[in-house]
Amino acid sequence: xxxxxxxxxxxxGRSTTGHEWDGIKELNTPLPRWWVITFYLTxxxxxxxxxxxxxxxxxxxNTRGVLGYSSRADVAVELAxxxxxxxxxxxxxxxxxxxxxxxxxxxxxxxxxxxxTVFGDNCAPCHGSGxxxxxxxxxxxxxxxxxxxxxxxxxxxxxxxARSGHAKAHEGQMLAFGKDxxxxxxxxVTVANYVRSLSGLxxxxxxxxxxxxxxxxxxxxxxxxxxxxxxxxxxxxxxxDKIWLYGSDEATLIETxxxxxxxxxxxxxxxxxxxxxKAMAVYxxxxxxxx
Amino acid sequence: MNKTVNPNELTSDDDYGPxxxxxxxxxxxxxxxxxxxxxxxxxxxxxxxxxxxxFVRWNRxxxxxxxxxxxxxxxxxxxxxxxxxxxxxxxxFTGLLIVAAVTLFLMNSVGGRIWCGYLCPQTxxxxxxxxxxxxxxxxxxxRMKKDKSSDPMKLERISEIVLKHSIWLLIAWWTGGAWVLxxxxxxxxxxxxxxxxxxMIAYIWIGILTATTYLLAGHMREQVCNYMCPWPRIQAxxxxxxxxxxxxxxxxxxxRTSVKKAAELRALGQQVGDCVDCYQCxxxxxxxxxxxxGPQLECIQCGLCIDACxxxxxxxxxxxxxxxxxxxxxxxxxxxxxAPIYRIVRARTIAYSAIIAxxxxxMIYVLATRTLLDINVLHDRNPxxxxxxxxxxxxxxxxxxxxxxxxxxxxxxxxxxxxxATIHVVGADSVTPDRPMIVIPRDSTSELRLLVTAPADxxxxxxxxxxxxxxxxxxxxxxxxxxNFVAP
Numbered sequence: 001x002x003x004x005x006x007x008x009x010x011x012x013g014r015s016t017t018g019h020e021w022d023g024i025k026e027l028n029t030p031l032p033r034w035w036v037i038t039f040y041l042t043x044x045x046x047x048x049x050x051x052x053x054x055x056x057x058x059x060x061x062n063t064r065g066v067l068g069y070s071s072r073a074d075v076a077v078e079l080a081x082x083x084x085x086x087x088x089x090x091x092x093x094x095x096x097x098x099x100x101x102x103x104x105x106x107x108x109x110x111x112x113x114x115x116x117t118v119f120g121d122n123c124a125p126c127h128g129s130g131x132x133x134x135x136x137x138x139x140x141x142x143x144x145x146x147x148x149x150x151x152x153x154x155x156x157x158x159x160x161x162a163r164s165g166h167a168k169a170h171e172g173q174m175l176a177f178g179k180d181x182x183x184x185x186x187x188x189v190t191v192a193n194y195v196r197s198l199s200g201l202x203x204x205x206x207x208x209x210x211x212x213x214x215x216x217x218x219x220x221x222x223x224x225x226x227x228x229x230x231x232x233x234x235x236x237x238x239x240x241d242k243i244w245l246y247g248s249d250e251a252t253l254i255e256t257x258x259x260x261x262x263x264x265x266x267x268x269x270x271x272x273x274x275x276x277x278k279a280m281a282v283y284x285x286x287x288x289x290x291x
Numbered sequence: 292m293n294k295t296v297n298p299n300e301l302t303s304d305d306d307y308g309p310x311x312x313x314x315x316x317x318x319x320x321x322x323x324x325x326x327x328x329x330x331x332x333x334x335x336x337x338x339x340x341x342x343x344x345x346f347v348r349w350n351r352x353x354x355x356x357x358x359x360x361x362x363x364x365x366x367x368x369x370x371x372x373x374x375x376x377x378x379x380x381x382x383x384f385t386g387l388l389i390v391a392a393v394t395l396f397l398m399n400s401v402g403g404r405i406w407c408g409y410l411c412p413q414t415x416x417x418x419x420x421x422x423x424x425x426x427x428x429x430x431x432x433x434r435m436k437k438d439k440s441s442d443p444m445k446l447e448r449i450s451e452i453v454l455k456h457s458i459w460l461l462i463a464w465w466t467g468g469a470w471v472l473x474x475x476x477x478x479x480x481x482x483x484x485x486x487x488x489x490x491m492i493a494y495i496w497i498g499i500l501t502a503t504t505y506l507l508a509g510h511m512r513e514q515v516c517n518y519m520c521p522w523p524r525i526q527a528x529x530x531x532x533x534x535x536x537x538x539x540x541x542x543x544x545x546x547r548t549s550v551k552k553a554a555e556l557r558a559l560g561q562q563v564g565d566c567v568d569c570y571q572c573x574x575x576x577x578x579x580x581x582x583x584x585g586p587q588l589e590c591i592q593c594g595l596c597i598d599a600c601x602x603x604x605x606x607x608x609x610x611x612x613x614x615x616x617x618x619x620x621x622x623x624x625x626x627x628x629x630a631p632i633y634r635i636v637r638a639r640t641i642a643y644s645a646i647i648a649x650x651x652x653x654m655i656y657v658l659a660t661r662t663l664l665d666i667n668v669l670h671d672r673n674p675x676x677x678x679x680x681x682x683x684x685x686x687x688x689x690x691x692x693x694x695x696x697x698x699x700x701x702x703x704x705x706x707x708x709x710x711x712a713t714i715h716v717v718g719a720d721s722v723t724p725d726r727p728m729i730v731i732p733r734d735s736t737s738e739l740r741l742l743v744t745a746p747a748d749x750x751x752x753x754x755x756x757x758x759x760x761x762x763x764x765x766x767x768x769x770x771x772x773x774x775n776f777v778a779p
Contacts, residue, residue, distance in 0.1 A: 032311070102717070102718045103718060105718065105737065108717070108718045109738065112740075128673065128674075129673055130671065130672070130673030130674050131674075132673060132674035132677075139674070139677065141674055141677040141685070141687070142677050142678060142679050142680065142685075143679045143680055144679070144680040238680065241680035241681065242678060242679070242680055242681065242682040243678065243679075243680050286717045286718065286740060287687070288677065288685055288687050288717070288740075288742045289677070289679075
């Protein structure tokens with residue numbers, strides 16, 4: 001290699017890099033000094049960073065840095081701060097009665113916000129994100145309640161659930177009249193039509209109303225009550241209203257009477273803390289159907 | 292700045308030389324005169340407003356900030372004397388920006404780069420920094436000599452440099468300090484800043500703006516205008532032949548001669564230019580250009596060369612304003628022996644003024660007629676409708692009620708739309724079951740859950756509009772909004 005560094009290009013008057021291709025020489029155009037200085041400063045900065053902060057991966061861990069910084073510790077601090085900020089409000093929520101929470105705009109807003117988040121995490125899989133329910137899973141927006149729709153009743157249902165196995169859970173179920181051989185198939189068809197007539201729905205041609213009423217009186221009123229108004233103690237639905245958990249068509253009703261129904265609502269006590277359950281109760285109540 | 296090249300002689304890109312040119316430091320000379328006085332006056336006014344406006348008080352009643360101009364970020368409010376804006380009213384700033392832009396165009400079509408020369412913060416602060424430099428290091432020649440000197444620095448020179456940069460930094464620091472005062476109660480923050488109890492973010496912003504002010508006004512100066520600012524490029528495209536610009540009247544100035552030679556030639560009855568090539572216009576120029584080369588991108592049109600030239604003309608007994616606000620049309624007219632004409636009122640200026648008046652008018656109208664009570668309603672998306680046990684239909688809405696006034700309001704909510712519909716507000720007292728009444732605290736919003744229930748009979752199955760009316764029980768002020776009532 002010959003030294004071309006002092007070679008001056010005759011046309012431009014500038015020095016060349018000494019690189020030559022087919023007689024074409026590259027002019028030496030150095031990077032601007034500010035750029036070079038900045039570049040070296042970033043290198044110096046990086047070395048400082050390696051010393052101060054966690055940087056290099058090792059086999060099973062990494063260098064910790066002299067500051068001992070860790071983003072996980074940051075998260076812990078942030079979470080602790082959040083608890084501190086929320087502390088007073090959550091204490092107030094825990095101390096207030098359910099009715100008072102709904103009357104205090106600030107507490108109501110807090111309970112609704114908290115309730116909505118917790119509902120989305122825990123309840124939405126069955127009840128839907130807007131609590132509109134689905135077949136077998138009650139719509140919590142309407143005014144028809146299996147186990148009662150007051151604030152206290154809603155909270156109780158959330159706490160202990162229904163047929164959840166919890167000692168205080170709501171019990172009672174729809175028996176399987178067909179499967180267990182209590183009613184004959186034609187009797188089931190008749191009583192299904194009778195049940196439809198209770199809420200003004202049409203009945204099958206040739207259906208014997210008197211026979212239906214008799215079957216109903218013998219088998220159903222124990223739970224569903226005289227006239228089919230239901231019983232919230234047992235979770236027996238009101239059969240005279242327009243809301244049907246599983247459906248009101250004849251086929252569904254026959255299925256319900258034959259096979260029975262026993263949907264499960266889990267108990268949330270122990271999984272959610274008391275003030276959260278309270279917020280949930282207020283949230284569900286405020287959806288619109290609360291009594 | 293590059294040497295002048297005849298384009299016809301260029302054969303390759305290399306002939307233009309390097310695209311990078313090192314900066315030639317500018318040493319503007321001090322100057323006295325009309326435009327210098329205007330600049331001092333405007334500088335005092337602009338800086339006075341900037342530095343002291345946060346301390347102006349404005350009484351808004353108890354519990355509200357008493358600062359006339361305040362950007363209250365934590366509470367999302369902007370206060371400007373009697374105006375209080377909420378975040379959703381930020382579109383007023385769009386109007387303000389339109390007015391500002393068109394005002395800039397109007398200024399340009401009347402008198403060129405008035406903004407650049409007199410009002411731009413870059414110009415104002417650079418001017419202040421030059422004044423400090425001149426005070427400490429002396430005028431143009433002294434500064435050039437001191438910078439060029441290769442002698443080892445003496446204590447006197449070192450102390451000069453230290454003093455200059457200290458004062459610069461002090462001004463820069465005050466500039467940053469004033470900035471943060473617009474975002475907090477100024478007297479409180481000043482106290483906190485002095486006792487080192489202000490929030491860290493305040494110190495950080497002061498630091499940033501101290502750095503930018505010191506760099507832009509102390510070191511970068513005319514380079515900001517030449518390389519960073521888009522306005523010189525836009526300005527050139529927006530100007531026209533009637534706009535007045537700082538112009539060297541070459542019809543009068545050429546041919547340039549010396550004072551002595553001119554006198555001799557005039558005595559012989561010959562035509563001589565008034566320019567005596569004294570280079571005073573170049574010496575005072577803060578961007579270091581020669582105005583006699585014609586209109587240039589670097590010229591911020593501060594008018595200091597007019598003052599410099601006027602002073603020389605006075606001394607040599609020639610008429611003033613060899614350099615002045617003028618345009619090419621008049622130079623040509625004078626060359627042809629015609630009287631100059633000036634057209635301030637022309638299609639372009641009328642159009643700009645009309646736009647300013649229209650946008651300004653709309654803004655004032657909107658501001659004057661805006662309501663201080665408002666309601667926004669959002670229909671529940673899931674479920675959109677709920678069937679109740681008696682067959683009736685219920686829709687739920689989230690309403691946001693805005694009370695922008697300075698007092699608490701009691702408002703009633705009425706609906707009209709579905710037949711026999713009733714409204715219920717979750718959590719509201721049921722003293723008046725059919726007409727819910729709510730208290731909305733002053734200067735705040737309340738979020739409410741509204742439940743509208745209507746019987747199934749009499750209402751069509753598809754969605755029908757439902758109007759929500761809110762009325763201030765005390766003042767009668769009202770607002771309304773419309774959404775839909777949907778059947779399942």
